Amino acid sequence: xxxxxxxxxxxxxxxxxxxxxxxxxxxxxxxxxxxxxxxxxxxxxxxxxxxxxxxxxxxxxxxxxxxxxxxxxxxxxxxxxxxxxxxxxxxxxxxxxxxxxxxxxxxxxxxxxxxxxxxxxxxxxxxxxxxxxxxxxxxxxxxxxxxxxxxxxxxxxxxxxxxxxxxxxxxxxxxxxxxxxxxxxxxxxxxxxxxxxxxxxxxxxxxxxxxxxxxxxxxxxxxxxxxxxxxxxxxxxxxxxxxxxxxxxxxxxxxxxxxxxxxxxxxxxxxxxxxxxxxx
Amino acid sequence: xxxxxxxxxxxxxxxxxxxxxxxxxxxxxxxxxxxxxxxxxxxxxxxxxxxxxxxxxxxxxxxxxxxxxxxxxxxxxxxxxxxxxxxxxxxxxxxxxxxxxxxxxxxxxxxxxxxxxxxxxxxxxxxxxxxxxxxxxxxxxxxxxxxxxxxxxxxxxxxxxxxxxxxxxxxxxxxxxxxxxxxxxxxxxxxxxxxxxxxxxxxxxxxxxxxxxxxxxxxxxxxxxxxxxxxxxxxxxxxxxxxxxxxxxxxxxxxxxxxxxxxxxxxxxxxxxxxxxxxxxxxxxxxxxxxxxxxxxxxxxxxxxx
Numbered sequence: 232x233x234x235x236x237x238x239x240x241x242x243x244x245x246x247x248x249x250x251x252x253x254x255x256x257x258x259x260x261x262x263x264x265x266x267x268x269x270x271x272x273x274x275x276x277x278x279x280x281x282x283x284x285x286x287x288x289x290x291x292x293x294x295x296x297x298x299x300x301x302x303x304x305x306x307x308x309x310x311x312x313x314x315x316x317x318x319x320x321x322x323x324x325x326x327x328x329x330x331x332x333x334x335x336x337x338x339x340x341x342x343x344x345x346x347x348x349x350x351x352x353x354x355x356x357x358x359x360x361x362x363x364x365x366x367x368x369x370x371x372x373x374x375x376x377x378x379x380x381x382x383x384x385x386x387x388x389x390x391x392x393x394x395x396x397x398x399x400x401x402x403x404x405x406x407x408x409x410x411x412x413x414x415x416x417x418x419x420x421x422x423x424x425x426x427x428x429x430x431x432x433x434x435x436x437x438x439x440x441x442x443x444x445x446x447x448x449x450x451x452x453x454x455x456x457x458x459x460x461x462x463x464x465x466x467x468x469x470x471x472x473x474x475x476x477x478x479x480x481x482x483x484x485x486x487x488x489x490x491x492x493x494x495x496x497x498x499x500x501x502x503x504x505x506x507x508x509x510x511x
Numbered sequence: 512x513x514x515x516x517x518x519x520x521x522x523x524x525x526x527x528x529x530x531x532x533x534x535x536x537x538x539x540x541x542x543x544x545x546x547x548x549x550x551x552x553x554x555x556x557x558x559x560x561x562x563x564x565x566x567x568x569x570x571x572x573x574x575x576x577x578x579x580x581x582x583x584x585x586x587x588x589x590x591x592x593x594x595x596x597x598x599x600x601x602x603x604x605x606x607x608x609x610x611x612x613x614x615x616x617x618x619x620x621x622x623x624x625x626x627x628x629x630x631x632x633x634x635x636x637x638x639x640x641x642x643x644x645x646x647x648x649x650x651x652x653x654x655x656x657x658x659x660x661x662x663x664x665x666x667x668x669x670x671x672x673x674x675x676x677x678x679x680x681x682x683x684x685x686x687x688x689x690x691x692x693x694x695x696x697x698x699x700x701x702x703x704x705x706x707x708x709x710x711x712x713x714x715x716x717x718x719x720x721x722x723x724x725x726x727x728x729x730x731x732x733x734x735x736x737x738x739x740x741x742x743x744x745x746x747x748x749x750x751x752x753x754x755x756x757x758x759x760x761x762x763x764x765x766x767x768x769x770x771x772x773x774x775x776x777x778x779x780x781x782x783x784x785x786x787x788x789x790x791x792x793x794x795x796x797x798x799x800x801x802x803x804x805x806x807x808x809x810x811x812x813x814x815x816x817x
Contacts, residue, residue, distance in 0.1 A: 236616075239613040240614075242610075242613075243599065247602070327593055327594075330560070330563075331596070331598065331611070331655075331658065332614070333564075335586060335614040335615060336583040336584075336616075511565040
């Protein structure tokens with residue numbers, strides 16, 4: 232594999248992506264979200280200043296604000312990670328763009344990896360920008376220093392990488408719309424699986440918990456958010472124990488991180504193998 | 512010894528139950544412009560795609576520029592303009608050609624010079640910095656031709672390169688093809704425009720239902736010259752006697768006969784022979800059979816729509 236060809240494809244992907252409407256739409260949504268979050272943070276901080284609360288209760292309010300902000304940033308980024316590359320391969324195969332590209336002295340694997348790298352970079356930069364905006368608001372407006380950012384942010388990045396890898400791999404076989412439905416469907420299944428696992432844990436229903444875990448194995452993206460959420464919250468907030476996206480009732484094990492990495496690698500390998508066999 | 516740039520033997524491709532290409536065997540020599548002709552759905556585009564490793568053949572083998580199908584080494588010396596030339600339409604023509612040049616490992620000043628040279632040659636320099644999404648089909652094809660030539664290829668596959676071009680654009684492409692030939696570059700040309708193929712190609716292959724059914728060297732085809740004779744009488748002995756000059760291929764009327772000969776050099780001999788035999792010769796006219804007539808003859812009536 233030659234690096235220049237792979238990087239040229241990645242560069243082309245980045246270059247093309249930045250002029251796409253979906254990226255513009257995502258940027259506008261992200262800016263609106265940050266404006267809203269900063270406004271909310273301002274009013275929360277003002278309220279806490281005007282109506283002083285006990286330290287623990289104040290911290291709980293700020294943690295919820297911060298985790299909610301990161302959850303929203305993560306969710307917007309998941310949508311971008313899933314939808315931005317959804318027609319990366321299928322669309323170019325259908326339109327014929329791929330014929331010109333693949334007739335060059337470039338390996339099919341370099342095309343897939345180049346696109347993976349290009350779209351991955353866009354998604355990660357987008358998420359980091361949103362997360363920075365959220366953390367800046369909680370730090371400088373509300374005066375709260377978020378815990379365990381060094382662990383939680385990489386976990387959320389891994390979630391995005393899983394989703395954009397699924398989207399790219401699906402595009403080697405599926406049409407654009409089918410791929411979009413499949414990718415978001417997998418994310419939805421993971422999300423619901425997470426809730427089912429939480430409910431099973433809180434209610435002590437082993438079967439429900441097992442169902443959630445099995446779903447997580449087939450679609451591990453949401454477990455990374457749940458693990459990140461666990462690290463983002465201090466014990467006192469975790470102990471509130473509600474089911475939901477911020478819940479700490481059932482914490483995915485660190486083995487899930489290794490499985491998610493392996494799942495990503497396997498999905499990418501499948502995408503490469505599938506694209507190699509694809510008739511263009 | 513003539514160097515072969517394409518040597519395909521028994522290539523076959525099916526898509527599900529549909530047979531796209533069946534036992535495709537052909538050769539193309541260095542510096543040759545080779546026309547690949549056939550009706551819609553005959554398997555021409557699939558054949559090109561197999562030679563570019565975009566589609567994997569089910570059977571058969573081939574070498575392109577001396578290397579097996581799909582070899583990166585061969586693809587580095589090949590150019591390709593697809594039939595429906597689509598590129599990332601947010602790019603300008605200059606950016607598009609630059610990216611394709613980079614995929615060939617080209618960089619820096621040499622690449623920029625080559626881009627300017629090619630965009631000038633295809634008459635696209637004025638529009639070079641506008642996004643492709645605003646281009647007409649003809650402009651896209653000219654920009655596509657520039658990308659196909661960016662790596663200074665030794666073999667160029669062109670799939671219907673002039674279908675969206677106006678007459679001046681076609682002349683431009685014709686001139687470029689001749690320049691390529693004079694530089695020893697081989698061209699594999701798919702085109703429905705038979706007049707254009709006739710004026711540019713050295714040799715053509717007719718493909719029907721995925722199989723090459725006839726090949727012809729244009730200009731030098733020993734059987735492409737026909738003589739129409741109007742004389743009285745045209746009886747069996749005359750027909751038998753004329754067979755020494757060529758092949759009697761038709762009787763358009765009682766006093767008319769079509770004779771296929773090697774070239775116009777035999778016309779005086781045919782005239783002399785008829786007069787010496789006491790045949791009254793009213794008219795003798797030679798003409799080269801057009802590629803369109805060849806096409807219709809080779810394809811047969813079953814390929815005619817309607």
